Amino acid sequence: MTAEDQGNAGMAASRPHADAHLGRLSATGRVEAFSDGVMAIAITLLVLDLKVPDAAASGTNGLLAALAARWPSYIAYLAAFLTIGIIWLNHHSLISKIARFDARLHWLNLLLLLGVATLPFPTALMAEYVGQGGPNASVAAAAYGLLAIVMGLPWSLIWRHLRDHPELLELGVGRAYAGAELRRGSIGVPIYAVATLVSLVLPLVALALYAGVAALYAITSQGGRDPDAATEGHAR
Amino acid sequence: MTAEDQGNAGMAASRPHADAHLGRLSATGRVEAFSDGVMAIAITLLVLDLKVPDAAASGTNGLLAALAARWPSYIAYLAAFLTIGIIWLNHHSLISKIARFDARLHWLNLLLLLGVATLPFPTALMAEYVGQGGPNASVAAAAYGLLAIVMGLPWSLIWRHLRDHPELLELGVGRAYAGAELRRGSIGVPIYAVATLVSLVLPLVALALYAGVAALYAITSQGGRDPDAATEGHAR
Amino acid sequence: MTAEDQGNAGMAASRPHADAHLGRLSATGRVEAFSDGVMAIAITLLVLDLKVPDAAASGTNGLLAALAARWPSYIAYLAAFLTIGIIWLNHHSLISKIARFDARLHWLNLLLLLGVATLPFPTALMAEYVGQGGPNASVAAAAYGLLAIVMGLPWSLIWRHLRDHPELLELGVGRAYAGAELRRGSIGVPIYAVATLVSLVLPLVALALYAGVAALYAITSQGGRDPDAATEGHAR
Amino acid sequence: MTAEDQGNAGMAASRPHADAHLGRLSATGRVEAFSDGVMAIAITLLVLDLKVPDAAASGTNGLLAALAARWPSYIAYLAAFLTIGIIWLNHHSLISKIARFDARLHWLNLLLLLGVATLPFPTALMAEYVGQGGPNASVAAAAYGLLAIVMGLPWSLIWRHLRDHPELLELGVGRAYAGAELRRGSIGVPIYAVATLVSLVLPLVALALYAGVAALYAITSQGGRDPDAATEGHAR
Numbered sequence: 041m042t043a044e045d046q047g048n049a050g051m052a053a054s055r056p057h058a059d060a061h062l063g064r065l066s067a068t069g070r071v072e073a074f075s076d077g078v079m080a081i082a083i084t085l086l087v088l089d090l091k092v093p094d095a096a097a098s099g100t101n102g103l104l105a106a107l108a109a110r111w112p113s114y115i116a117y118l119a120a121f122l123t124i125g126i127i128w129l130n131h132h133s134l135i136s137k138i139a140r141f142d143a144r145l146h147w148l149n150l151l152l153l154l155g156v157a158t159l160p161f162p163t164a165l166m167a168e169y170v171g172q173g174g175p176n177a178s179v180a181a182a183a184y185g186l187l188a189i190v191m192g193l194p195w196s197l198i199w200r201h202l203r204d205h206p207e208l209l210e211l212g213v214g215r216a217y218a219g220a221e222l223r224r225g226s227i228g229v230p231i232y233a234v235a236t237l238v239s240l241v242l243p244l245v246a247l248a249l250y251a252g253v254a255a256l257y258a259i260t261s262q263g264g265r266d267p268d269a270a271t272e273g274h275a276r
Numbered sequence: 277m278t279a280e281d282q283g284n285a286g287m288a289a290s291r292p293h294a295d296a297h298l299g300r301l302s303a304t305g306r307v308e309a310f311s312d313g314v315m316a317i318a319i320t321l322l323v324l325d326l327k328v329p330d331a332a333a334s335g336t337n338g339l340l341a342a343l344a345a346r347w348p349s350y351i352a353y354l355a356a357f358l359t360i361g362i363i364w365l366n367h368h369s370l371i372s373k374i375a376r377f378d379a380r381l382h383w384l385n386l387l388l389l390l391g392v393a394t395l396p397f398p399t400a401l402m403a404e405y406v407g408q409g410g411p412n413a414s415v416a417a418a419a420y421g422l423l424a425i426v427m428g429l430p431w432s433l434i435w436r437h438l439r440d441h442p443e444l445l446e447l448g449v450g451r452a453y454a455g456a457e458l459r460r461g462s463i464g465v466p467i468y469a470v471a472t473l474v475s476l477v478l479p480l481v482a483l484a485l486y487a488g489v490a491a492l493y494a495i496t497s498q499g500g501r502d503p504d505a506a507t508e509g510h511a512r
Numbered sequence: 513m514t515a516e517d518q519g520n521a522g523m524a525a526s527r528p529h530a531d532a533h534l535g536r537l538s539a540t541g542r543v544e545a546f547s548d549g550v551m552a553i554a555i556t557l558l559v560l561d562l563k564v565p566d567a568a569a570s571g572t573n574g575l576l577a578a579l580a581a582r583w584p585s586y587i588a589y590l591a592a593f594l595t596i597g598i599i600w601l602n603h604h605s606l607i608s609k610i611a612r613f614d615a616r617l618h619w620l621n622l623l624l625l626l627g628v629a630t631l632p633f634p635t636a637l638m639a640e641y642v643g644q645g646g647p648n649a650s651v652a653a654a655a656y657g658l659l660a661i662v663m664g665l666p667w668s669l670i671w672r673h674l675r676d677h678p679e680l681l682e683l684g685v686g687r688a689y690a691g692a693e694l695r696r697g698s699i700g701v702p703i704y705a706v707a708t709l710v711s712l713v714l715p716l717v718a719l720a721l722y723a724g725v726a727a728l729y730a731i732t733s734q735g736g737r738d739p740d741a742a743t744e745g746h747a748r
Numbered sequence: 749m750t751a752e753d754q755g756n757a758g759m760a761a762s763r764p765h766a767d768a769h770l771g772r773l774s775a776t777g778r779v780e781a782f783s784d785g786v787m788a789i790a791i792t793l794l795v796l797d798l799k800v801p802d803a804a805a806s807g808t809n810g811l812l813a814a815l816a817a818r819w820p821s822y823i824a825y826l827a828a829f830l831t832i833g834i835i836w837l838n839h840h841s842l843i844s845k846i847a848r849f850d851a852r853l854h855w856l857n858l859l860l861l862l863g864v865a866t867l868p869f870p871t872a873l874m875a876e877y878v879g880q881g882g883p884n885a886s887v888a889a890a891a892y893g894l895l896a897i898v899m900g901l902p903w904s905l906i907w908r909h910l911r912d913h914p915e916l917l918e919l920g921v922g923r924a925y926a927g928a929e930l931r932r933g934s935i936g937v938p939i940y941a942v943a944t945l946v947s948l949v950l951p952l953v954a955l956a957l958y959a960g961v962a963a964l965y966a967i968t969s970q971g972g973r974d975p976d977a978a979t980e981g982h983a984r
Binding site: 306309310313314317318324382383386390397401404411412415416419 | 544549551552553555557558559560562567574575579589590593597600601604730
C-alpha cells in the first residue's frame with residue numbers, strides 16, 4: 041500500500057498533463073462499489089429463476105417429482121452463479137490494476153455491467169425451456185451462449201484501451217500486462233461460440249459446456265494468476 | 277486528494293459558523309453508498325421486466341417467435357439501463373463537488389432516488405404494451421416520458437440549492453459552476469416533454485427517442501465534461 | 513475526525529475493561545454498510561408492488577383506466593418509500609453517535625432491519641386491497657400500521673441500551689442525548705396506533721395518515737436536529 | 749487499529765515469500781463489501797416469499813383468513829432471516845480474523861455465498877407447502893434442511909484452510925483459534941441433519957426446529973464469543 045502510494049505520487053509528478061485534466065478522471069473507489077453492487081445483485085437475483093413448482097399439476101408423486109423434473113434449471117443456476125462469480129473475481133483483479141478511470145473506461149465498464157445484469161434473463165429462459173427439448177430448448181441455450189459471447193466484448197475493449205493508454209494503469213503494470221490480459225480474456229469467446237453452435241442441436245450438452253467452462257475458468261484462474269504475480273514481483 | 281484535504285482544512289478555518297452546526301451536516305460517504313446502492317439495485321431489477329414468454333401460446337414457431345415479438349421490451353430495457361447509468365455517472369460527479377450535505381440536500385437526493393427507483397415500473401409498462409400499438413402503447417410510453425421529466429426536477433433543485441449555498445460546495449467549485457450544471461441538467465426536460473407528446477400518437481417513435489436521448493447524453497457527457505475539467509484546472 | 517480519534521484514544525485509555533473484551537466489540541463500518549444495503553434494497557424492491565395491470569380486463573378505456581384505478585397503490589408506494597427513507601436518515605444519525613457495537617446492539621439492529629425488510633409485504637397488501645374497500649381493505653391497512661408500530665420497538669430498545677451503556681456512545685454524546693432520542697423515537701408509536709385503529713373503519717383515511725406521518729417526520733426531522741447540533745457544539 | 753497496523757507491518761517484514769506473491773493475494777475490503785452485498789440482498793429478497801394471497805379464493809372471511817392460513821410462511825421467513833443474519837454476524841467476525849485472501853479462500857467464500865443466495869428458494873418452498881401437510885410438506889422442509897447442511901461445508905473448509913495456513917490470519921490469531929472455530933462451526937451440521945430427518949414425518953416440527961436453532965445460535969453466539977475475546981486478549 042505505502043509502496044503504491046509512493047508510486048502514485050511519483051507518477052503524478054511525472055505526468056502534469058494527467059493532473060491538468062484531473063476533473064475528468066475519477067477515483068476508482070466508487071466505480072468499484074457500484075460494479076460490486078450490480079454484480080452482487082445480479083448473482084443474488086438468479087435465485088428468482090428457481091421457481092416453486094405447482095405440485096398439484098405433477099400428478100401423484102407431487103412436489104418431489106416436480107422438483108426433480110426441473111434439474112436443468114439447477115445446472116443453469118449454478119453455471120450462471122459461477123460465471124458472475126468469476127467475472128467478479130476478474131473484475132476485482134482488473135480494478136486493482138487501474139489507477140484512474142477516464143470517460144471511455146466508465147462506459148465500457150457500464151457495458152460490461154449491462155451484460156452481467158442481463159444474464160438472469162437467458163438463465164431464466166434456460167431454466168424454463170432447456171429441459172423440454174426441441175427447438176425451444178435450443179433457442180434458450182443459444183440465447184445464453186450469445187449473451188456470454190457479447191459479454192466478452194467490453195472486457196476485451198477495456199484491456200485494449202488500457203494497453204493503448206498505459207498511463208491509466210497502476211505503476212508497475214504496463215503495456216505487456218494489458219496485452220496478456222487481452223489475450224487471456226479473449227479465450228472465452230471461441231469456446232462460447234462453439235457451445236452456442238452445439239446448443240442448436242444438443243441444448244443439454246451446451247448447458248453442460250456452459251457449466252464446464254465456468255468451472256474450468258475457476259480452476260485455471262488460480263494457476264493463471266501465478267505468472268502475473270511473478271511479473272508484478274519483477275516490476276517492483 | 278491532498279490538495280482537497282488542505283482545501284477543506286482551510287475552508288473549515290474560515291467558516292466557524294459551519295463548524296458550530298457541524299452536527300446537522302453529515303459526511304458525503306454514506307449518502308454516496310446509499311445512493312449507489314439504490315441505483316445499482318434499480319438498474320439490476322430492470323432485468324425482471326424481460327419476461328420469459330409462454331412459447332406454447334405463440335403457435336408453431338414457439339419460443340423464437342415469442343422472443344422476437346417482444347423486441348420493444350429489449351429497447352425499453354436498454355433505454356432504462358442507459359438512463360440510470362448516465363444518472364449514476366452524473367451523480368458520481370455531483371457528489372464529488374459537494375463538501376457537506378445539509379438536510380435539504382438529503383431530501384432532494386432522496387427524491388432523485390425515488391425517481392430512479394420508480395423507473396422499472398414505466399419500463400415494465402412499455403415492455404408489456406408499447407409493442408401492441410393503440411392507446412395502451414401511448415399510455416405506457418407517456419408514463420415513461422412523464423417520469424423522466426419529473427426526475428429532472430430534484431436534479432435542478434439540487435444544483436439551484438448548491439448555487440445559492442456555495443459553502444456546501446468543495447473548494448474551487450463555485451456559484452458559476454453550479455449555475456452551468458443547473459443549465460446543463462435542464463436540457464433533458466424539454467426533450468423528454470417533446471418525446472412524451474410524440475408518444476401520444478407514435479409510441480414506438482417515442483421509445484426510439486428515449487433510447488436516442490440516453491445514447492446522445494452518453495456521448496456528449498464525455499465531451500461536455502472537458503470544459504469543466506479546464507475550469508477546475510484554473511480554479512486550483 | 514482527528515478530534516474524534518483523540519477522543520476515542522482517551523476513552524480507550526480510561527476503559528481497560530472495554531479493551532479486554534475488544535474481540536466482542538466490532539467496528540461500526542461494516543454494520544453501517546450492511547444496514548445501508550438492506551435499506552437500499554428494501555426501498556428499491558417496493559417498486560415491484562407497482563404491478564403492470566391487465567389492460568384487457570379493464571374494459572374499453574384500457575391501460576389508462578386500469579392505472580388510474582390503482583391510485584391507492586401509488587400512495588402506499590410513496591408512504592413506504594418515504595418511511596424507509598426517514599428510517600435511513602435517522603439510522604445514519606444513530607450510527608454516527610455509536611462508537612462501538614456490542615452483541616446486543618448487533619441483534620437490535622438486525623431486528624430493526626427485519627422490520628424494514630418486511631415493509632414491502634404490507635405495502636403490497638395495501639397496493640392490492642386498500643382501494644377495493646370493505647374488510648379486506650381494513651386488514652391490509654391495519655397490517656401496515658401494526659408493522660410500523662412493531663418497527664418502533666427495536667428503535668426504542670437501541671436508544672435505551674445506549675442510554676444505559678453510555679460507554680458505547682461517541683465522546684461528547686451522553687446519557688441525556690440518548691434519553692432525548694428515546695423520547696423522540698417513541699412519538700411515532702401512538703400515532704401509528706391511532707392510524708391502525710382508524711384503518712379498521714376508514715382504510716383510505718389510514719393510508720392518508722401513513723403518508724402524512726411520513727411527510728411530517730420528514731419536515732420536523734430537519735428542525736428537530738438543530739438543538740442536537742447545538743448540544744454537540746457545547747460538548748466539544 | 750494502530751496495534752494491528754504495526755502487526756501487519758511486522759508480519760510483512762518477516763514473510764518475504766508472501767510479498768513475492770502479493771499479486772495473487774488481495775485486500776479483504778472488497779471481498780467484505782461483495783459478501784455483505786450478497787447477504788444483504790438475499791436477506792431482503794426473502795420478503796418476496798410472503799405472497800399477497802388471493803382473498804376472493806378464501807371464502808367469506810377473505811383476506812384475514814387467507815393471511816392467517818399462511819402462518820407457516822411467516823415462521824419460515826423469520827427462520828431464514830435469522831439464519832442469514834447469524835451467518836452475516838459470523839462472517840463479519842471471520843473476515844476480521846483474515847489478513848489476506850488467497851485464491852482458495854476466494855472460492856470457498858463464493859461457495860458460502862452460493863448457499864446464502866440460494867436460501868430464498870427452499871424458504872419459498874416451505875412458505876408454499878409446509879402448511880399443507882403430507883409428503884409435499886416433508887419435501888419442502890427437507891429441502892431447507894439439506895441446504896442448511898450443505899451451507900456448513902464451505903464454512904468448515906474455510907476454517908480448516910485457515911488452520912493449515914495460519915499465515916493468512918491476522919497477527920494474534922493462531923492455529924488454535926481456527927481449530928476452535930472449526931469445531932464451533934461444525935455444531936450446526938448434526939442438528940440440521942436431525943431436523944431434516946424429523947421433517948420426513950413431522951414437517952411443522954422441523955420448521956420449529958429450524959427457527960429454534962437460529963434463535964439458539966443467536967443467543968449462544970453472544971456468550972460463545974466471550975472466551976474468544978479472552979483468548980485474543982491473552983494473545984495480544
